[in-house]
Amino acid sequence: MSNIFSENNQIGRVSSFEELVQTDFKGEKNALCWDRNLEGDFKEIVTQLQLKEDVTEIYPEDLLALQLxxxxxxxxxxxxxxxxLLSDYGASPTLNLLKCYERDDVFDFIATDVYSYHVDRSPIATDTFLCTYYGAASEIISNAQAQQKILIPEIRAKLKELYDGPADEFDNFLRDNYFDLHYEVQSNAVPIVLGLGHLCRLAVDHPEQQVLPCIHRxxxxxxxxxxxxxxC
Structure with a gap:
């Protein structure tokens, strides 16, 4: 694994929320992270919260009710x-307490769950923001070290076996079922772990995007x- 702020062309390092949201993605740079070394005991919060489902949404009032x-x-x-900060910016943040996400076991030749390297897509100009406060942190990978799974001949052939529509609408089938969002990484690829406490902004695939979307998992x-x- 590569350190988040080691020498690379993919991540921009910023020092404030204002800089995080106002800095443009350029060239290979499709991730920006607000560099923070957070104080406080986040484990205490995790210990006191109640896991109701494998992915449990935590609301501000849940946090305020804790005796800390x-x-x-x-x-x-x-x-x-x-x-x-995110709400004032116009985003819709969600705080999740996570045991695990649901695994995709429908097909044995292509995974389409969040543990698979993927990009986010939106019909409007937006970005993905995330911050891990406690536990294992999210990972990203350079676009140059990954390939869309739908372009791998063996996978593409099996997807064609699933499809029973007109040949000229096959690409629409791939897009409608989100197969085109998932990537296979090279064997020598070096993932970048986004670490704890850093608030990161990742480029999303949308019509106005000027850079490649950020591949993450x-x-x-x-x-x-x-x-x-x-x-969010």
């Missing part, structure tokens, strides 16, 4: 402030440990 130590209060204030969770993730 001084360090826990610091962590809570950081999360609530991030929530407010959810990490394998650490044994016996939940994740606390803010995402």
């Amino acid at each position: 130590s001084e360090k826990g209060n610091v962590a809570r204030a950081i999360i609530l402030n991030d929530f407010q 959810a990490p394998k969770e650490n044994e016996g440990e939940y994740r606390l993730l803010l995402i």
